[in-house]
Amino acid sequence: MADKKAQLIIEGAAPVELPILTGTVGPDVIDVRGLGASGHFTFDPGFMATASCESKITYIDGDKGVLLHRGYPIEQLAEQSDYLETCYLLLNGELPNAEQKAQFVSTVKNHTMVHEQLKSFFNGFRRDAHPMAVMCGVVGALSAFYHDSLDINNPQHREISAVRLVAKMPTLAAMVYKYSMGQPMMYPRNDLSYAENFLHMMFNTPCEIKPISPVLAKAMDRIFILHADHEQNASTSTVRLAGSSGANPFACIAAGIAALWGPAHGGANEAVLTMLDEIGDVSNIDKFIAKAKDKNDPFKLMGFGHRVYKNRDPRATVMKQTCDEVLNELGIKNDPQLELAMRLEEIALTDPYFVERSLYPNVDFYSGIILKAIGIPTSMFTVIFALARTVGWISHWKEMLSSPYKIGRPRQLYTGYEQRDIVELKDRK
Ligand code: CMC
Numbered sequence: 001m002a003d004k005k006a007q008l009i010i011e012g013a014a015p016v017e018l019p020i021l022t023g024t025v026g027p028d029v030i031d032v033r034g035l036g037a038s039g040h041f042t043f044d045p046g047f048m049a050t051a052s053c054e055s056k057i058t059y060i061d062g063d064k065g066v067l068l069h070r071g072y073p074i075e076q077l078a079e080q081s082d083y084l085e086t087c088y089l090l091l092n093g094e095l096p097n098a099e100q101k102a103q104f105v106s107t108v109k110n111h112t113m114v115h116e117q118l119k120s121f122f123n124g125f126r127r128d129a130h131p132m133a134v135m136c137g138v139v140g141a142l143s144a145f146y147h148d149s150l151d152i153n154n155p156q157h158r159e160i161s162a163v164r165l166v167a168k169m170p171t172l173a174a175m176v177y178k179y180s181m182g183q184p185m186m187y188p189r190n191d192l193s194y195a196e197n198f199l200h201m202m203f204n205t206p207c208e209i210k211p212i213s214p215v216l217a218k219a220m221d222r223i224f225i226l227h228a229d230h231e232q233n234a235s236t237s238t239v240r241l242a243g244s245s246g247a248n249p250f251a252c253i254a255a256g257i258a259a260l261w262g263p264a265h266g267g268a269n270e271a272v273l274t275m276l277d278e279i280g281d282v283s284n285i286d287k288f289i290a291k292a293k294d295k296n297d298p299f300k301l302m303g304f305g306h307r308v309y310k311n312r313d314p315r316a317t318v319m320k321q322t323c324d325e326v327l328n329e330l331g332i333k334n335d336p337q338l339e340l341a342m343r344l345e346e347i348a349l350t351d352p353y354f355v356e357r358s359l360y361p362n363v364d365f366y367s368g369i370i371l372k373a374i375g376i377p378t379s380m381f382t383v384i385f386a387l388a389r390t391v392g393w394i395s396h397w398k399e400m401l402s403s404p405y406k407i408g409r410p411r412q413l414y415t416g417y418e419q420r421d422i423v424e425l426k427d428r429k
Pocket of ligand 1: 230233264266268293300302303304363364
């Protein structure tokens with residue numbers, strides 16, 4: 001909706017009138033699409049002040065610590081919903097009724113297996129490959145297996161690709177883990193819930209099928225819900241950008257996985273545990289806190305701070321509660337690494353450097369601790385984030401393709417050479 005206007009005064013040129021668009025909630029945005037006619041572009045590296053698209057999926061108020069999916073607060077979804085229900089909500093815009101939910105769960109379960117031939121793809125990787133390296137490969141490879149759902153202009157194809165991705169990600173993630181362990185890959189079990197099935201494929205073997213702890217399955221489901229979507233973050237924007245060229249959904253999700261891998265984004269939960277290892281002992285904390293504050297030292301306290309949340313990360317609050325439940329269930333009390341983590345949390349919540357910069361523990365701080373307690377190796381943490389975020393990525397991809405869109409093509413401020421002529425090789429200095 002555009003009823004207000006902004007006026008841009010450019011020295012020596014006529015003023016430019018720009019419409020101001022108003023969303024449902026959140027700040028108004030200045031529509032700069034017409035600015036090109038004045039011979040100018042906007043400059044905003046890192047998208048610090050730029051809305052790259054219009055979306056109805058997720059709303060974040062970073063100052064108030066609010067995260068809504070289709071209007072529902074994340075805390076309510078974590079308490080009163082489950083992951084597949086949240087998936088339905090993100091993909092379709094509304095929570096399902098009982099019949100719709102049963103149908104959706106059954107459809108997802110129908111697609112949990114992957115093409116048998118995909119297994120041989122794994123053999124091309126070293127067993128010690130980083131699981132995210134394998135995920136980038138095998139998810140991209142899905143495009144080579146499901147040719148019957150690749151027409152991005154066909155809404156039914158888009159739908160089936162979305163379901164396939166949500167259904168197959170746990171299977172692929174567990175296959176990656178089993179491959180790294182040298183253990184046989186486990187087939188999915190459709191009598192289990194989404195989270196139980198994932199833990200079954202991760203930790204059971206053909207010779208020993210152990211029951212899945214309901215507390216751990218609930219914690220896993222919560223981790224999935226809390227990572228399901230997060231508006232236009234780096235990986236989601238990557239998926240949209242890849243999708244805007246008309247690339248197929250599996251290729252777009254592989255691009256999202258690559259963007260998620262970095263330690264400033266999804267790689268942070270792994271980086272938290274690596275950092276705790278590096279600090280080693282509570283007695284070294286002061287030294288590392290000083291490093292984190294030192295502008296000449298690249299060290300950062302992983303799991304603290306957020307680009308958008310400058311008050312608190314609402315996901316972290318729920319995750320902390322789940323963290324306590326899991327540690328209690330597993331009887332973990334005197335773990336030195338945990339003690340270290342809790343001491344860091346205390347410092348970050350009280351030390352003026354962290355308080356003034358609003359560097360609160362983020363979701364990855366607690367999810368890293370939970371995943372470690374469940375027995376998931378550190379290198380798998382980002383894979384689990386990717387598994388959960390797939391529904392967010394594919395929801396944004398579907399949303400973009402469902403209405404008119406343009407290929408994403410940012411401009412630049414060029415600061416290189418002006419045009420110059422090539423000097424012959426013999427005359428070059
Ligand atoms: N440790 C120490 N100092 C920090 C940290 C940190 N973790 N994060 C930010 N700062 C400082 C930064 O040096 C700067 O100080 P100054 O104003 O004196 O120059 C100030 O705080 C503002 O930071 P920024 O880098 O401008 O903030 P940003 O919005 O560009 O970066 C961030 C956000 C998440 C990349 C960053 O806080 C960070 O690298 N945190 C650690 C990595 C992490 O935990 N990432 C996971 C985010 S949650 C998962 C997700 O949604 O992807």
